[in-house]
Structure formats: C-alpha cells, structure tokens
Amino acid sequence: MIPSDHFVRFYNEVFKFLDKQGDGALEKYYLEISRHQELHCLELFKTKGLQGMYDYWEHIRIEENCDLTLDLQPDSLTLTMNKCPSLTKAMDNDAGLCLKYCDHCPGWIIPLLKKAGYDCQYDIIDRQLPRCQMKITRQP
C-alpha cells in the first residue's frame, strides 16, 4: 500500500511518465481524474452551487491540512491557497518535482465545474511556490 500521505509523490511520478508520452497524455489523464472526482463533487456542486463547493473545499482544507482561505460571496467563491500541502510534499521528495505538477488542479477542476454550470479563473502563480488562487462564478 502506498500510504494516502504519499499519494502526491506517486501522482508526481505518474505526471512525469505521462508527460514523457507526449500527444496530450497528461491532459487526457486530468480528464480521467475529473471524471473520478465527479463521484465526490458533481451532484453536490449542481444541487448546492457555490455553497456546495465551499463545503467540499472546507472538507478538503481540513483533511489535506491546507492553509487555504475560502471567500464565499453571493455570486462567487474565491479560494486562496496560501500553502498547498500537495505541492509542498511533491517538492519535499527525493524523486524530485515534476514541473507540471500544479497543472493537474485546473486540469480536473475546470471541466468538472463546467459540467456543473460554473466558470473558473485559475491562477497558478508559480509552479514552484505552493500558492495559487481560483475564482468560481456561475456561467452567464
């Protein structure tokens, strides 16, 4: 068993492998993860909207030990990751960081939000700093 604590380091090796394959292999995998995440999120996001998204990421904030600020407004939800535990672990790693590591988050989140009827502006900021921000709004 790869411990759940070490999943992101396994994930990091998967990204390296897929990136080497070329032909959009990495992006196709993000879509597979997005489909998997529908199990946890899609119904919640469709039925409870921004509040459901707030609830989901508040749960993630606790379980994944994130330094994350959530700002829920009537027409938007802004998530500000002050210290991402996932990238922090991928960097604290004898195998070294896949420099495309951060891309998986918008890669699965944006397609899922679109299916739920929402847009997302995602700012990775810097692929070697564990900070990012996204703002979610309802599609016009």
Next chain:
Amino acid sequence: MRYRETGELHLDFHGATNTTINYIAKNFGEEALHEIFSAVGQKVYKSIHEKLKQGDASELIEHWQYFFSREKGVFQIKETPEAIILEVSECPAVRQLLKLGLTPSPLFCTQTILVNEALCADTPFESKTEITGCGKCRQTITKRGVK
C-alpha cells in the same frame, strides 16, 4: 525515517490511486505500472532503498509500522532471523475503496508488489507479496539465498 506525515488523513486518495492504476494499465499497458512503481520504490523511497542496499531493513519496518498504524490497518509485523513478514488482515486502502463504493482494480495490489520489488532490487533482500484475500496480504522480505 525520511517521510513522517502527521495531521489529518485524506483517505480518498486511495480511490484516485485505483482510478490511476486502471487508467495507466488500460492506456499504456502493465509495463508502464512497472516503470512508475519502480520510480516510487527507488526514487521516492530512496532512503529505504539505500538502507536495504546496506543490508538494513529498519526504515522499511518503521515505514510499515507508522503508516499502517496511522491509517488504522489491521496488521502484524513479525521479525525472524530469516525474514521480516508484514501480515495484513485489513488493508486500509482496500477498506476505503469499498467504503467509497469503488471496485478495487484487479491490479490494485500491484502497487504493493512492484514497490516492494523495486525497494529490494539490487539489495541483499528479496520480496514476496502474497494476496491472501480481499484486503489481506502477506509481504515477506528475506535475505537472498535464505530458504
């Protein structure tokens, strides 16, 4: 021990591992799983692998003890002069898949088999992983040449 996480656990990552194993095997073949899990065993767990090369299994035992306890697995580690045996009666990863309503991939346990093989490659040890039931296995590390 090189990695010693504390705090909350996000056990749903086991579901993402299951999805990923199926996806990689379907699209790139089982050989791709060898490549990825070898990297996990020898690069991510470089510290355990390097100690095994020196004939020292202490970090592997500590790793098993720490993470199976942290995820509340049901397990026992036996050390004999000939072997180290991890007997898993309830795997926390498989337990979480079932809790999520996911079907464990037929290849789910290759993560254990291949990481153990990679950890032991080019060391005085060899590994044997026997799947003894759903969420049950026996992982044996022996000195090469010992029957």
